[in-house]
Amino acid sequence: MGTEMNKTYNPAEIEERLYQKWLDKKYFHAEVDRSKKPYTIVMPPPNITGQLHMGHALDNTLQDILIRFKRMQGYNALWQPGTDHASIATEVKVTNKLKEEGISKEELGREGFLKRTWEWREEYGGRIVSQLKKLGSSADWDRERFTMDEGCSEAVQEVFIRLYEKGYIYRGSRIINWCPVCQTSISDAEVEYEDQAGFFWHIKYPVIGSDQYVEIATTRPETMLGDTAVAVHPDDERYTDLIGKKLMLPLMNREIPIVADTYVDKEFGTGAVKITPAHDPNDFEVGKRHDLPEINIMNDDGTINKNGGKYAGMDRYEARQAIVKELTELGLLVKIEPHNHNVGTHDRCHTTVEPLVKKQWFVAMEELAKPAIEAVKNGELRFVPQHFDRTYLHWLENIRDWCISRQLWWGHRIPAYYCADCGEITVSPTKPEACCKCGCHNLTQDEDTLDTWFSSALWPFSTLGWPKQTEDLDYFYPTNVLVTGYDIIFFWVIRMVFSGYEHTGRSPFQDVLIHGLVRDELGRKMSKSLGNGIDPLEVVNQYGADALRLTLVTGNAPGNDMRYSEKKILASRNFANKVWNASRFMLMNIEKADLSDVTLDDLTPADKWILSKANTLVKEVTENMENYDLGVAVSKLYDFIWEEFCDWYIEMVKPRLWNDEDASKGAALYTLKNVLIIALKLLHPYMPFITEEIFCSLQDEEESIMISRWPEFREDYNFKEEENEVEVIKTAVRNIRNMRADMNVPPSKKAKVYVVSEKQEILDIFDRSSVFFATLGYASEVIPQTDKSGIPEDAVSTVIPDAVIYIPFADLVDLDKEIARLEKEAKRLAGEIKRADGMLHNEKFLSKAPAAKVEAEREKLAKYTAMADQVNARLAQLKG
């Protein structure tokens, strides 16, 4: 690198090279090492069908920051990666591809289809992984896993069998959510409710043996084909006489009873509810209570089946129209009202879900949920930010049994075998020799596969070898933190937690760091349909992975959504460039220098000041990162590097570097280098590439920043006195600049700077810092003195604590402007004095506030009073 460094940082040139270096050196790889403490993060496995989007970028950036941080702190850091088979998504993708070739899934058959899907996975399943690498993700790719690999599949079978034997997994006919397009059952978590404008159809059902009618209201008239009762509230006087009587179900001409059930809301609709036990969860419950038959009227594709009589074969919406039409003709349709209602849709394809009764496999949740609830309540499991435990607990406390069977081929096939002779179910990892009950050999395996989340639920331990008691599992498990979006708590976090407790006896992780969504500039969700998605890979290509990473964590608190914008990425890019150029500056000067002799005693106050600041920064950044306040930590780093280090320290140090005679040149370079290295190390987790590139150029002892030691707070880097001294200089410089800007004096116009103070130590500071005022305050000369002798009457002045600064400008005597300036200063000080004085006259403040606080206010008051006196004296002089 050296002086030939480019003037601007060019990430494209270095990222790939450095990432390859890290891979070659095996820095990402972790092995069991009992001499070190483990730190483990398990990566949420992206779908093999996935393309990297901003959500992945954020999620993985956060994890990479944490894992790099901990690795540098000396932990044996393992970031366990892998991918998810994504049953429905992949099956749909492959099915569609086949369709293009003119082949149907069924034609191919199960085995042929699976073969094709594995091929598809071979070809495309690694795409998302290579995309994650572009972000700089330091996951242990040697350990990459797949939810359907041998080990994970074994874990799935083991869990299924254990839960089955414990009675927690059962097979039963229950109402489930059915997607007529995907033609599979889905779990409650996969149903997304949408507000839709619909109608209320009021229909008359004739009472048998009278000329009366009962009027019901429904949003789904087609389901009446499956009605097996009408329910009313037992206390509803309008209907008491009718309870127990029969109705003639129109169109089907089926006799159905009128039952009384408190489920019915008297106030709503007509107070009479048609009951379709096979197609509505509530009706299903009513049906159970009253022993009503369940008539399934629908085929798997959403068309009406033979139970729907003449409507058989029609699509569900077609049937609805036909039924309404016919009811109208029969004079049974009373009215149609507009009605908004929530419609359940499948979260993948947004098809309206059809609740229907089917024989499926379920996990009984009641017992499993208990330890997961307890974990959060007793603090074993902690959400960051904490309020997400409410969401978590609410879901768990109201959890229903989990429908885990899917009518798909791609996935873990349910390890259950049915006996053709006696009907007994045998659950076994491999096909059993014989039926466990009758001993016959006529066994067939269940056709269904398991919900994708069934295997994801085991991810934190299945990837480490479970059910085998491996070394990895023993050492790396439980993991330390799980990083994921709030949208995934129900699907995944909850299921991992109860699975962890059930199968390993402990929570799979201690902390759950929740992040929000990355939205577009207008605050909208990024989506394909809106076309407002921003491709992280394009951003990486254009601005570099570091800039993207920085953008994603800056100014964002855990759990909050953030907006992505071009402006933000530019700011990050500019920061990278700033870091680059500060380093470039250093390298241009350091080449020939020998710093081996420099010790802390050689440092000037400015050197000690920046070192001390850097030291404090180390402490704060480390603490913030331990608390997952990554945004806070990085903004402190940003401010330190840009303001303190670049704008002040480098500027202060320049004259020393340009002067080869300066005895403190070596100390300056020594400090520049050390502080820069501290800053780079702290920054590395956020911006791994640029920090590595610079680090390697800066020194030749260590081969990589990513395995270097995280800086620690050092008592010997604590220089309070020097910090104060530089604060005095900074304040003076700022005031001088301010003064000059107010008076419209161009920098080219140098001027003498007089400093008047009664305190010798203040004068000494200015005496030895005159060079700073020459470069930073455009001073031709700095003259510290105890009185005002020799200072021209019309000099412009400014007051700092314990001193007054005068600058005489030869041809500048805009008295009014100067008076206005000073009056503004006086006003500000008066405000401060009033405030401090008020506090100090408050008896309760004096008696109740901590003594140090009171003392601090006293000091402030004294300081401001003295300053105000100076300003007012000067004002009096100018006015007089």
Next chain:
RNA sequence: GAGCGGUUAGCUCAGUUGGUUAGAGCGUUGCGUUGACAUCGCAAAGGCCGAUGGUUCGAGUCCAUUACCGCUCACCA
């Protein structure tokens, strides 16, 4: 219907245990470029921290009420 979050500068957002002068980036205004960076520097303007009440010596921060916005869950067929 229930739960949660937000409301702070023109815009986008920080603000860690309450400490009295509330911060950043972008934008705006003025000045500035021969030796790190114009992807830059210097300076400035701009906020009674949604409203009301309370606790406290002290509230952007804690409590209560309320308004608006957003999210999630549960739903009345």
